[in-house]
Each structure stands twice: as structure tokens, then as C-alpha cells.
Amino acid sequence: MINVYDVIIVGGGAAGMTAGIYTGRKNLKTLIISMDVGGQTSIPSNIENYPGFDGINGYEMMMKFQAQAMKWGAEMITGKVKKIDKKKDRTFKVGVTSGETYDARAIILAFGKTPLSLGIPGEEKFMGKGVSTCVTCDAPLYRDKTVAVVGGGNSALGGTWELSSLAKKIYLIHRRDEFRGDEVEVERVKKQDNIDIVLSHIPIEVKGDQFVEGLVVEDVNTKKQKTLEVDGVFVEIGFKVDSEFVGHLVKRNEQKEIITNLNCETSQPGIFACGDVSDVIFKQTVISAGEGAKAALQCYHYLSGAKGKVSIDWDH
Numbered sequence: 216m217i218n219v220y221d222v223i224i225v226g227g228g229a230a231g232m233t234a235g236i237y238t239g240r241k242n243l244k245t246l247i248i249s250m251d252v253g254g255q256t257s258i259p260s261n262i263e264n265y266p267g268f269d270g271i272n273g274y275e276m277m278m279k280f281q282a283q284a285m286k287w288g289a290e291m292i293t294g295k296v297k298k299i300d301k302k303k304d305r306t307f308k309v310g311v312t313s314g315e316t317y318d319a320r321a322i323i324l325a326f327g328k329t330p331l332s333l334g335i336p337g338e339e340k341f342m343g344k345g346v347s348t349c350v351t352c353d354a355p356l357y358r359d360k361t362v363a364v365v366g367g368g369n370s371a372l373g374g375t376w377e378l379s380s381l382a383k384k385i386y387l388i389h390r391r392d393e394f395r396g397d398e399v400e401v402e403r404v405k406k407q408d409n410i411d412i413v414l415s416h417i418p419i420e421v422k423g424d425q426f427v428e429g430l431v432v433e434d435v436n437t438k439k440q441k442t443l444e445v446d447g448v449f450v451e452i453g454f455k456v457d458s459e460f461v462g463h464l465v466k467r468n469e470q471k472e473i474i475t476n477l478n479c480e481t482s483q484p485g486i487f488a489c490g491d492v493s494d495v496i497f498k499q500t501v502i503s504a505g506e507g508a509k510a511a512l513q514c515y516h517y518l519s520g521a522k523g524k525v526s527i528d529w530d531h
């Protein structure tokens with residue numbers, strides 16, 4: 216017998232778990248399929264900008280999200296979704312890498328994105344202990360400290376600018392002899408006294424004991440190496456969105472993010488997207504959670520066929 220869910224949510228981070236809470240509360244038969252519990256929010260040891268929690272361990276917070284989704288009836292399995300197909304009856308078949316398939320009347324895509332890493336010694340070891348991929352999240356931890364930002368695009372330039380009002384000194388390290396980012400961003404950074412621009416250098420190793428203490432960089436021309444004494448290293452070299460498996464179903468932008476409207480609808484009726492995987496500009500836990508709620512409510516509208524009818528969460 217085929218087990219048909221009302222909705223399958225792909226991804227168990229802040230967006231997916233919140234969507235699960237809302238679809239559960241709408242009595243929709245919900246399955247969350249995710250490679251892990253909590254997504255990227257589980258990585259930081261201290262989240263300081265989620266309303267209601269004035270500092271909480273990311274993993275601990277995501278356990279609360281999961282417990283709340285389960286409490287409202289969402290089921291969850293661990294797995295990687297590799298295929299989604301639309302059937303003739305306009306429902307969907309979802310295939311996971313282990314070979315199982317699951318059917319659903321609607322899909323919520325909440326599978327996030329992955330920050331690109333440098334792949335150098337020490338980077339993984341010190342992730343969350345001085346190495347970060349998110350200036351917006353971690354900049355306040357480096358007040359009056361010395362940090363390095365690695366990257367040459369707008370996110371590295373913008374991140375460096377953001378840090379310059381907090382940190383004592385920032386080394387901006389880029390492998391080329393000029394930046395890829397917008398001229399305005401470049402000029403702004405060049406004018407700032409506490410930013411030391413280190414062009415034509417690549418990071419070689421993150422050094423430290425318990426926390427980051429230095430970054431070894433190498434001149435791409437002379438191959439000469441030096442160690443910069445820093446308390447933190449921000450890796451701002453972009454993100455990867457693994458959305459190929461839905462490319463035949465939904466429209467995506469150049470970054471392979473899924474294009475959504477204000478209500479988290481995609482170009483495919485019955486498929487919704489939310490959080491980091493969508494083309495929403497700001498990538499933060501609170502935003503993913505809000506987007507997850509929107510996607511779930513819009514999905515409920517779609518499934519109930521109540522187009523235009525206003526239905527709010529507590530209106531059971």
C-alpha cells in the first residue's frame with residue numbers, strides 16, 4: 216500500500232522544522248526527510264540573535280525545534296532526497312538515496328545551502344572556535360580583536376566593512392590582485408584605516424591551540440609564507456546550493472537558489488520553498504523560521520483549495 220503524505224518537507228533545519236510545526240498544527244500528514252537534524256544552525260555554539268533566546272547553543276535550539284515539530288505530529292526520517300517527480304495526478308514521488316520512495320500531495324523545499332570551505336589544515340578543527348562562515352552571525356564576538364576575512368567578492372567586502380566598526384584590525388585576504396566585488400564596496404574598504412588589504416595571497420593553514428591564534432598565508436607569486444596573528448578567520452568565499460535534483464521542476468536563479476514569490480510559492484504549483492535554499496536575500500535562522508511558517512501556511516491554502524480565504528494559525 217502506498218503511504219501518501221499531505222506534505223513532504225525536504226530538510227530539517229530551521230526552515231523545515233518550522234514548516235513541520237505549522238503543517239502539523241494544520242493536521243496535515245507531514246513527513247520531514249533530512250540528512251541531519253538542525254542544519255547549519257546546529258553548528259554555532261552560541262546564537263545571540265534569535266528573539267526569545269538571549270544566547271543559546273545552536274544544537275540545543277534545533278533540538279527544541281524538532282521536538283516541537285514531532286509534538287504536532289510531523290514524522291521524520293534521516294535520508295538524502297535525490298529525486299522528486301511530478302505524477303500524472305499532480306501529486307509527487309520523492310526518492311531518497313537508500314532507494315525508498317514516498318508520495319505526497321505537496322512539497323516544501325527547505326534544504327538550505329552549504330558555505331564553501333577553503334579545505335586547508337585547521338579550518339575544520341577550529342570551525343566555531345575562531346573560524347566562521349558568517350560575519351553577520353559572529354562579528355560581535357570579535358570586538359577589539361584582530362581577524363582575517365578571506366574572499367574577494369561582495370560578501371567578503373561587505374563582511375569586512377561590517378567588522379571594521381567592531382574589530383581592532385582586519386586583514387582582507389584575496390588570491391587575485393584585484394577584487395571581484397562592486398567598486399563601491401571596494402572603495403569603502405580601501406578608505407578604512409583598520410583594514411589591511413593583502414592581495415595575491417592564499418590561506419595555507421589555520422593555527423592555534425584551543426582557539427584560532429594565526430593564519431598562515433602564501434604569496435601566489437613569490438611563494439613566500441607569513442603568519443598573521445589573528446583571533447578569528449572569516450571564510451567568505453561563497454555558497455553552494457545543491458538543487459540539481461529539482462531543476463526540472465522549479466525555476467532557479469544563477470546561484471541555483473529556488474525562485475519564490477512573497478508567499479514562498481515556486482514556479483511549480485504544489486511545491487514551496489523557504490529559508491536559505493530560496494532566493495530570499497538574507498540568510499539567518501530567524502528568517503528561515505519565518506519563511507518556513509509562510510511556506511507551510513501557503514501549502515495549507517493550496518491543499519485545502521481555499522484560495523483567497525484568510526486562515527490564520529490559531530484559527531482551528
Ligand SMILES: Cc1cc2nc3c(=O)[nH]c(=O)nc-3n(C[C@H](O)[C@H](O)[C@H](O)COP(=O)(O)OP(=O)(O)OC[C@H]3O[C@@H](n4cnc5c(N)ncnc54)[C@H](O)[C@@H]3O)c2cc1C
Nearest residue numbers: 226228229230250254255296326327352490491498499500
Ligand atoms: C557557522 C555558522 C554560524 C551561524 N550563526 C548564525 C547565527 O548566530 N544566527 C543566525 O541567525 N544565523 C546563523 N547562521 C546562519 C543560519 O545557520 C542559516 O541561515 C540557517 O541554518 C538556515 O536554515 P535553513 O533551514 O534554511 O537551512 P539549513 O540550516 O542549511 O538546513 C538545511 C537542511 O536540509 C538538509 N538537506 C540538504 N540537502 C538535502 C537533501 N538533498 N535531502 C535531505 N535533506 C537535505 C540538511 O542536512 C539540513 O538539515 C550561521 C551559519 C553558520 C554556517
